[in-house]
Every structure is written in structure tokens, then in C-alpha cells.
Amino acid sequence: MLQFLSMSESELLKVKADLEDRYNQFKAQGLKLNMARGKPATDQLNLSMKMLDTLNSGSDMHSSTGDDCRNYGLPDGLPELRELFAELMGVDDNNIIVGGNSSLNMMFDAVSCAMTHGFAGCEPWGKQGHIKFLCPSPGYDRHFAITEYFGFELIAVPMLATGPDMDVVEKLIHDDASVKGIWCVPKYSNPTGITYSDETVRRFAALKPAAKDFRIFWDNAYCVHDLTDTPDTLLNLWQECRKNNTIDLPIFFASTSKITFPGAGIAAMGASEKNLSVLREHYSFQTIGPDKLNQLRHIYFLKDLDGVMDHMTKHRALLEPKFRTVLGRLESELGGKGVAEWTSPNGGYFVSVDVLNGCAKRVVSLCKEAGVTLTGAGATYPYGKDPNDQNIRVAPTYPPVAELEQAMELFCICVQLAAAEKLLNK
Amino acid sequence: MLQFLSMSESELLKVKADLEDRYNQFKAQGLKLNMARGKPATDQLNLSMKMLDTLNSGSDMHSSTGDDCRNYGLPDGLPELRELFAELMGVDDNNIIVGGNSSLNMMFDAVSCAMTHGFAGCEPWGKQGHIKFLCPSPGYDRHFAITEYFGFELIAVPMLATGPDMDVVEKLIHDDASVKGIWCVPKYSNPTGITYSDETVRRFAALKPAAKDFRIFWDNAYCVHDLTDTPDTLLNLWQECRKNNTIDLPIFFASTSKITFPGAGIAAMGASEKNLSVLREHYSFQTIGPDKLNQLRHIYFLKDLDGVMDHMTKHRALLEPKFRTVLGRLESELGGKGVAEWTSPNGGYFVSVDVLNGCAKRVVSLCKEAGVTLTGAGATYPYGKDPNDQNIRVAPTYPPVAELEQAMELFCICVQLAAAEKLLNK
Numbered sequence: 001m002l003q004f005l006s007m008s009e010s011e012l013l014k015v016k017a018d019l020e021d022r023y024n025q026f027k028a029q030g031l032k033l034n035m036a037r038g039k040p041a042t043d044q045l046n047l048s049m050k051m052l053d054t055l056n057s058g059s060d061m062h063s064s065t066g067d068d069c070r071n072y073g074l075p076d077g078l079p080e081l082r083e084l085f086a087e088l089m090g091v092d093d094n095n096i097i098v099g100g101n102s103s104l105n106m107m108f109d110a111v112s113c114a115m116t117h118g119f120a121g122c123e124p125w126g127k128q129g130h131i132k133f134l135c136p137s138p139g140y141d142r143h144f145a146i147t148e149y150f151g152f153e154l155i156a157v158p159m160l161a162t163g164p165d166m167d168v169v170e171k172l173i174h175d176d177a178s179v180k181g182i183w184c185v186p187k188y189s190n191p192t193g194i195t196y197s198d199e200t201v202r203r204f205a206a207l208k209p210a211a212k213d214f215r216i217f218w219d220n221a222y223c224v225h226d227l228t229d230t231p232d233t234l235l236n237l238w239q240e241c242r243k244n245n246t247i248d249l250p251i252f253f254a255s256t257s258k259i260t261f262p263g264a265g266i267a268a269m270g271a272s273e274k275n276l277s278v279l280r281e282h283y284s285f286q287t288i289g290p291d292k293l294n295q296l297r298h299i300y301f302l303k304d305l306d307g308v309m310d311h312m313t314k315h316r317a318l319l320e321p322k323f324r325t326v327l328g329r330l331e332s333e334l335g336g337k338g339v340a341e342w343t344s345p346n347g348g349y350f351v352s353v354d355v356l357n358g359c360a361k362r363v364v365s366l367c368k369e370a371g372v373t374l375t376g377a378g379a380t381y382p383y384g385k386d387p388n389d390q391n392i393r394v395a396p397t398y399p400p401v402a403e404l405e406q407a408m409e410l411f412c413i414c415v416q417l418a419a420a421e422k423l424l425n426k
Numbered sequence: 427m428l429q430f431l432s433m434s435e436s437e438l439l440k441v442k443a444d445l446e447d448r449y450n451q452f453k454a455q456g457l458k459l460n461m462a463r464g465k466p467a468t469d470q471l472n473l474s475m476k477m478l479d480t481l482n483s484g485s486d487m488h489s490s491t492g493d494d495c496r497n498y499g500l501p502d503g504l505p506e507l508r509e510l511f512a513e514l515m516g517v518d519d520n521n522i523i524v525g526g527n528s529s530l531n532m533m534f535d536a537v538s539c540a541m542t543h544g545f546a547g548c549e550p551w552g553k554q555g556h557i558k559f560l561c562p563s564p565g566y567d568r569h570f571a572i573t574e575y576f577g578f579e580l581i582a583v584p585m586l587a588t589g590p591d592m593d594v595v596e597k598l599i600h601d602d603a604s605v606k607g608i609w610c611v612p613k614y615s616n617p618t619g620i621t622y623s624d625e626t627v628r629r630f631a632a633l634k635p636a637a638k639d640f641r642i643f644w645d646n647a648y649c650v651h652d653l654t655d656t657p658d659t660l661l662n663l664w665q666e667c668r669k670n671n672t673i674d675l676p677i678f679f680a681s682t683s684k685i686t687f688p689g690a691g692i693a694a695m696g697a698s699e700k701n702l703s704v705l706r707e708h709y710s711f712q713t714i715g716p717d718k719l720n721q722l723r724h725i726y727f728l729k730d731l732d733g734v735m736d737h738m739t740k741h742r743a744l745l746e747p748k749f750r751t752v753l754g755r756l757e758s759e760l761g762g763k764g765v766a767e768w769t770s771p772n773g774g775y776f777v778s779v780d781v782l783n784g785c786a787k788r789v790v791s792l793c794k795e796a797g798v799t800l801t802g803a804g805a806t807y808p809y810g811k812d813p814n815d816q817n818i819r820v821a822p823t824y825p826p827v828a829e830l831e832q833a834m835e836l837f838c839i840c841v842q843l844a845a846a847e848k849l850l851n852k
Contacts, residue, residue, distance in 0.1 A: 037498070045496040049483040052719075056482070057475040070471040070687040072463070100526050101717040108712040115542055116552060116576060126542060126552055142711075149711040150542060257714070261496040264719035285568075285575040286534040288683070291527040291717065293478075293690035 016420040031371030038349035054300035069292035091270035103255035103267035134182035136164035138380030143183040154382035163196035177210035188222035191393035193345020195232035205240035333412030339419040366414035442846040457797030464775035480726035495718035517696035529681035529693035560608035562590035564806030569609040580808030589622035603636035614648035617819035619771020621658035631666035759838030765845040792840035
């Protein structure tokens with residue numbers, strides 16, 4: 001196998017011509033495949049169908065508190081579910097609010113609350129003038145979008161194999177009180193799939209931000225979403241912060257969107273008493289309380305942490321072949337050619353591919369023309385702008401394996417084609 | 427029956443002593459009844475239990491659009507439900523967003539959105555300095571609380587039998603660009619139970635506010651909640667605004683909280699294209715979309731407007747005796763005595779009682795001491811302060827009829843006792 005970089009021009013031209021042939025054959029097939037979002041597939045959704053039967057007209061509608069879950073009340077959610085999320089998130093159950101169907105909504109509410117009312121007795125963020133938010137990149141576009149919507153300056157922080165570059169984080173927050181927070185997906189990070197190292201977590205717990213109202217948004221979206229026999233483990237930030245007396249720094253988030261149903265799951269947040277007093281006040285004005293029947297449904301179906309872990313092995317059985325397909329194709333088509341690097345995650349929803357500098361947009365656009373929609377190039381960076389035009393997020397979960405084979409074959413053709421074009425135009 | 431005001435002191439003392447006897451007998455019973463909130467009773471909740479059976483593991487999970495309701499997507503909600511809410515609210519179905527389980531949440535989101543991002547291209551409300559909101563009073567405490575939370579000055583506007591005093595409203599909004607909105611429950615208003623007259627609705631549609639970003643928050647919470655054979659009808663504000671070219675003025679809200687389940691119903695909002703473009707952008711950052719399975723459940727169960735109206739006759743059958751009990755007791759115990767006035771609504775969830783000036787707090791506190799919790803005196807006014815200490819909201823829906831009889835007998839004793847105390851201390 002020849003490295004593209006060591007090819008002569010004539011070799012490259014020949015390779016390019018072959019790739020163009022293969023590409024045009026794909027184009028002629030008129031494919032229509034979508035790998036843009038981290039969406040569970042239909043067979044994954046089917047795993048939770050029995051949940052709908054657990055709550056019917058003959059069911060007990062009461063929480064362990066004796067409250068009728070059909071009526072108003074219980075703003076923190078059902079105690080049973082607060083306990084379960086406490087275990088999933090590694091936070092005390094008294095510090096959990098169980099909400100509606102979207103953890104993104106709870107993150108947005110937390111930012112919005114800080115914008116208009118502030119944390120830690122500080123002025124609301126919206127009244128503090130120019131403010132900044134740290135965005136480990138590549139990262140999750142919808143996180144970045146929330147803070148962009150609220151007018152923050154987004155600061156990209158490099159993602160390493162151990163998590164965000166903590167030297168950079170520490171320096172930025174130590175010197176600048178206008179830095180108000182950081183977005184984190186600490187386990188099976190979106191999109192690189194890495195899990196923050198113990199040292200990274202310890203350094204988060206030991207942060208000394210200039211801003212008293214600096215907050216770590218710890219989105220543990222993939223806390224139980226293992227895909228291999230060697231799952232990653234994440235050090236417990238809650239406990240580390242207790243040790244460091246920094247318990248007000250983090251706000252924790254998780255949901256069952258990728259455990260039960262993406263559109264009809266349950267989300268939760270966890271935080272210190274001081275943070276919760278601000279957030280609970282916000283919710284006391286914002287809502288009449290969460291949908292407790294869907295909470296009851298989840299408890300009846302999942303039962304406890306063991307129930308969740310059992311259920312996740314079923315997801316793994318469906319997802320593992322898809323990740324194998326993606327990684328296998330990448331290896332067989334691109335391995336040793338020096339045109340791309342990629343991660344091989346132990347869990348989560350994504351494979352992150354770095355192509356040659358300046359080629360990501362071209363790859364995504366070539367794929368699109370041939371009928372395969374990928375996450376937009378740049379989406380994993382603040383403002384949708386990847387400075388190296390290099391990173392592409394591959395989302396293997398939604399298409400069936402057969403389609404994934406096709407899509408990845410095309411993807412690998414496009415990666416090489418874009419590389420050949422680039423090298424020939426130098 | 428003697429008017430309290432025309433009694434001599436000795437007559438009053440005798441009446442007071444008799445009332446105290448009756449009061450103390452009540453106190454000895456150790457009652458524990460709650461009439462504080464407009465909560466549906468258990469038998470009302472039971473009316474919707476079959477809804478839980480409509481969506482089970484064998485059901486079709488697809489919307490009419492072909493979307494799998496278990497997955498992400500459809501941020502405006504299911505088309506079928508948008509149509510239903512369009513009929514309930516009198517708004518075009520293209521102008522409806524169907525959301526989660528709380529219309530209060532959608533109102534809060536709309537206010538929050540205007541605070542941080544603004545309507546009509548204006549500066550965000552949060553950046554405009556001192557701003558004001560109109561609160562027709564007596565009115566709904568949780569409406570007022572939202573705008574208080576966001577730092578508005580709350581301006582009480584008198585409620586008349588025809589709705590808010592429109593002379594006052596027109597003057598306030600015409601002269602003052604810092605007035606940004608008004609809270610309205612136009613049908614079976616909370617708590618007075620009146621429905622805005624056609625003229626009031628027409629005057630709302632013809633408003634010419636100084637502020638370009640003034641908005642009418644039109645919470646049609648009781649749109650189909652009739653309790654008599656002579657239901658009120660509300661003129662359609664959406665159509666009136668179309669005629670007046672003022673379609674950007676109102677934002678409409680409704681929910682099934684008091685149709686299906688308070689804690690697990692469906693809420694919706696309606697607004698002009700211009701308003702929706704602002705609100706849809708907000709939601710596109712805020713959430714991954716509403717719980718579409720609960721939406722599907724509602725469509726399978728309620729089906730259409732006829733289905734809703736049929737269902738509401740069942741609620742009426744349960745609620746009518748309760749309202750009859752309350753009104754009957756008020757009439758038999760207080761009628762002709764000159765110590766209270768009350769409304770006799772054709773629908774909704776409340777009876778509004780005005781006691782003698784300066785007596786409301788005393789009545790609520792006497793009731794509480796004897797085991798009956800009422801809505802706090804003053805709750806129906808901005809900042810919880812009734813300037814005349816006169817209005818009490820009675821919520822007949824939650825207790826069974828037998829308990830309601832007891833509670834109302836006690837209530838009427840307390841109203842008279844407070845009146846006697848007041849007249850004797852003059």
C-alpha cells in the first residue's frame with residue numbers, strides 16, 4: 001500500500017482516475033443515505049417498546065411518595081428516578097432534578113437562567129458585558145450553538161486523547177473572569193469517542209477560575225453506552241469536587257434519549273445545593289412540573305441500574321457491528337495511505353475522522369453529491385468553522401449495516417479523491 | 427335575613443358568638459381539606475386512563491408525515507395535533523407549535539426569549555431598562571410570577587364583568603413604550619370566571635401600543651371547559667387581529683392539562699409568522715423536540731374536536747355538582763347578608779369571592795386554623811398584594827362533594843366571623 005504523500009504525480013493521477021471511476025459508479029446508483037446525526041436506529045427503538053405496556057389503564061399511578069403522577073406536583077421528579085439518575089451520573093440523589101424529555105433543554109435552561117438571573121449571587125451573565133465560553137473541539141455542535149445563541153464568544157480548546165487540553169483550560173479561566181463556562185462530554189466524547197483521563201477529571205475538580213460564576217457543563221450523555229468488552233471508566237467528578245471543596249463548579253446532565261426513546265426519554269440534571277437553589281427557583285416559575293407518567297413508565301421498565309445495564313447490552317449488540325463496519329472499512333480502504341486518521345472508541349455514538357488539512361469540506365460535498373449526507377464539515381468546531389478544515393464526524397448508528405457498508409466505501413473513496421486533488425494542486 | 431351592616435352592636439355580638447361556636451365545633455373535628463389550587467380531582471383523571479392503552483407495543487409509532495415519533499424530529503409537533511389545537515385556539519394550524527406538558531412553560535419560554543433576544547427586531551426586553559407588564563386583577567398568580575421573576579414592574583388593571591378595563595389598558599399602552607405586554611385568560615378567567623366581551627376582544631385587536639414589541643399573552647386555558655347549558659362564547663382574537671392588521675400582537679396558549687392529565691398533558695402556542703420565526707429559532711437551540719409519543723397518545727385518544735367536546739361533557743358531569751355545592755352554600759349562608767359578593771361562572775375552575783374590605787387575609791387564616799387551606803389571600807393580585815384585602819379564589823374541583831360541603835360551610839362561617847370582627851372594631 002502506497003502512502004499518497006510519497007507518490008509521484010503520475011502515480012497520483014492514475015490513482016485519482018481509478019477513484020473517479022469508482023466514485024461515478026456510486027453516483028450512478030442514486031443512493032440516499034443519511035449519517036448526519038447521532039440517531040438511534042429503528043431496531044434500537046424497538047428494544048423499548050415493552051416500556052409502553054408497563055403503564056396502562058390498570059397500572060398504579062402513584063409514586064413511592066404517594067403522589068398521583070397524573071396530577072400536578074413533584075417538581076424534582078419521582079424519587080425512584082432521582083435515585084437511578086444519581087447512580088448513572090455519580091451524584092447524590094438529593095442533588096438531582098429529573099425533568100422532561102431533553103437534557104439539551106435542561107442545559108439551555110441552565111444557561112438561560114444564568115443569563116437572566118446569575119449563579120453564585122453574581123450579576124446575571126447577560127449584564128456582565130462581553131463573556132466567553134470554552135468549547136473543547138472537535139465537540140458537540142448543539143452545545144456550542146446554545147452559547148452562540150446567547151452571544152458568548154466561543155473559545156476553541158484543543159481536544160487531546162485525555163480530554164480537553166487542561167493546560168489551556170487552566171490558563172484561560174485563571175486569567176480571565178469573563179470566561180463563564182466550558183462544555184464537556186466526558187465519556188465517549190462527541191465526536192472523538194475518548195473518555196477524559198483521571199488526571200483530566202482531577203484537574204477539572206481543582207480548577208480555580210477567576211470568575212466566581214464559572215460553571216462546568218458536564219454532559220454525561222454516554223455514561224452507560226459501552227460498545228466493547230473493555231469499556232472506559234470515568235473518574236467521578238462529583239466526588240473529586242467534594243474533596244477539593246469545589247462542588248459548585250460542575251452541573252451534571254444525562255438522559256435516556258439513547259437508552260429508551262430519543263423523542264420520549266427522560267432527562268436529568270445534578271448540581272450542588274447552591275446551584276440547585278438558583279435552578280429550582282427558575283423551574284418553580286417556568287413549569288408546572290415534569291411529565292411524571294413518562295417517569296413512572298421509565299421506572300416500571302428500567303427498574304434500576306442493573307436494568308439499565310442489561311438494556312444497554314441489547315443496544316451494544318445492535319451497534320457493535322455498525323462500528324465494526326465503519327472501522328473495518330476505514331482500515332481496509334484508508335489504512336497506511338496517510339490520508340486520514342480516526343478514533344476507535346469503546347462506546348458512544350461517533351467515529352471522528354481527520355482527513356488531510358483543507359479536505360473535510362470537499363469530502364462532505366463529494367459524499368453529498370453521490371447521495372450520502374454526513375454531518376457538515378466544521379460542525380464540530382465553534383461557529384461551524386474548523387480552522388484546519390480537517391475533522392469529519394461519522395455517525396454509524398442510524399443506517400442498517402448494508403447501507404453503512406456502501407456509505408463507508410463511498411466515504412473512503414471521497415477521502416482519497418479529495419487527498420489526491422489536494423496533492424496534485426499543490 | 428339581616429344585613430350585617432344594619433345590625434346593632436348587640437345583635438352583631440350575638441351573631442359573632444353563634445359563629446364562634448360553630449367555628450370551634452369545626453376546629454374540634456380536625457379537618458384537613460385543600461382548596462388551594464385548580465387541581466382536577468381523581469375521578470377526572472380516571473376519565474383519561476384509556477388514553478394510556480392507546481399507545482402500546484403493538485401501536486403504529488408514525489405520524490401522518492411518516493416520521494417515527496419515537497425518534498428525534500418534528501419540532502413543531504405532530505400535524506394532527508397542530509390541527510386540533512388550531513381548532514381549540516382559533517388559530518391557523520400552520521401557526522401552531524405543539525410542545526411539552528406545560529403551557530406555563532411555553533409562556534415562560536416566550537417571555538424568556540423576549541428578555542434575551544427580543545420581538546419584532548427590537549432590543550431584548552432585558553436590555554431596555556425599566557419595563558412593565560399589565561396584570562388584569564384579580565388574575566392568575568403564576569402568570570404574574572413569571573413577569574415578576576424577570577424583573578418587570580407589574581401594573582394591576584381592574585377586571586370588569588367584560589374583561590380587563592380597556593380604557594385603562596388603552597391609556598397605559600398608548601402612552602408608555604416601557605409597557606411590554608398583558609396577561610389574559612380570556613375565557614372563564616382565572617379567578618373571576620368571566621369571559622371577555624366581544625367589544626373587549628375587538629379593542630384588544632385594535633390596540634395601538636407605543637412599544638413595537640408589546641405582546642398580548644392570550645392564555646386560553648379554559649377554552650372548552652364549559653359547566654352549564656349556557657356556555658360563554660369568546661370572539662376569535664386571531665381573526666379580529668387579521669382584520670385589524672395587528673396579527674403580531676397576540677401570542678396564544680392552551681393545553682390539555684385540564685382535558686387529559688395535568689402532569690402529563692400537551693401544551694401548544696400559536697402566533698404570527700413573525701413571532702414564530704423568533705420563537706422557533708429559540709426552540710431550535712433549546713430542545714431536541716417535544717415528546718411526540720405523548721402527542722400520538724393524545725391524538726389516538728381524543729381524535730378530533732368532537733372527541734374533545736365529548737370528553738369535556740364527562741368532566742362537566744363531575745364538576746357541575748361541585749360548583750353547585752359551592753354556589754349553593756354561598757347563597758344559603760351568605761346571601762342577602764352584605765358580607766360577600768361572588769361570581770357564578772359558566773365554566774372554568776374557580777369561583778371568585780369578594781369579602782368585606784380588609785377581611786380576606788383574616789378569612790383565609792381562620793379557615794387554615796380550622797383545617798381548610800385556601801389560595802392565599804392576595805395571590806390574585808400582582809406581588810401577592812390585594813390593595814383592598816378583599817378577593818379570595820375558591821377552587822372547587824379537587825375535594826369530593828362531601829368535603830366541599832364541609833369546607834364551604836366553614837368558609838361561610840369565617841367570612842361572617844371576619845365581617846363581624848371588622849364591624850365591631852370600627
